[in-house]
Amino acid sequence: MNIEVKVLEILEQNPKLSAQEIAVMLGEDKENIEEVIKKLEEDKVIVKYHTIINWEKTEKEVVEAIVEVKVTPQRGFGYDAIAKRIYKFPEVKAVYLLSGDYDLHVVVEGKSMKDIAQFVGSKLAPLEYVLSTATHFIMKKYKDAGVILEDGEKDDREVITP
The missing domain is CATH 1.10.10 (Arc Repressor Mutant, subunit A)
Known part of the structure; x- marks a missing residue:
C-alpha cells in the first residue's frame, strides 16, 4: 500500500x-x-476536513430527511445536470446517484419538518425532469460516518437468579 x-x-x-x-x-x-x-x-483527493456532531446532545434544533427522487435523465447530460441543480440548494447536504427504484438520494437539513416539507414541495418536486419524490425523516442517528453516536449499550435484560 x-x-x-x-x-x-x-x-x-x-x-x-x-x-x-x-x-x-x-x-x-x-x-x-x-x-x-x-x-x-x-489534487482534491482530500476535499474537506469534517467534524461529526451529535446535534441531539445540543440545544440546536436540526431535522434531517432523506428524499428519494425519481428523475428523467437529460439527453446528453444523463443525471449529472439535474443532480447539479439539486445540490446547489443550501438545504441539501448530499446527493447520490442510486441504482434501484429511485435515481437520486438527497439528504436535506432544516430547522423543522415543515421547513423540509416546504423545500421538497416548493423547490425540489417542481424541478423540470423530477418525476416523483419520497421523503423519509431521520428520527434518530445511531451511527454516522462510521462513528457510533450512542453512549454505550445499556443492558435492559432482567436479572434472573436461581
Missing part, C-alpha cells in the same frame, strides 16, 4: 492528527507527510 493511501486512512479516522503524529505512526519524515497531504489537498 502506498504512502498516500496510508495517510488517507489515518486522516479518515482522525483528521485532527498532525503531520508529525502521522509521520511517527508510519515511520516517515514529517516533511514527507506534509508534502503528501499538500498534494492530496491540491
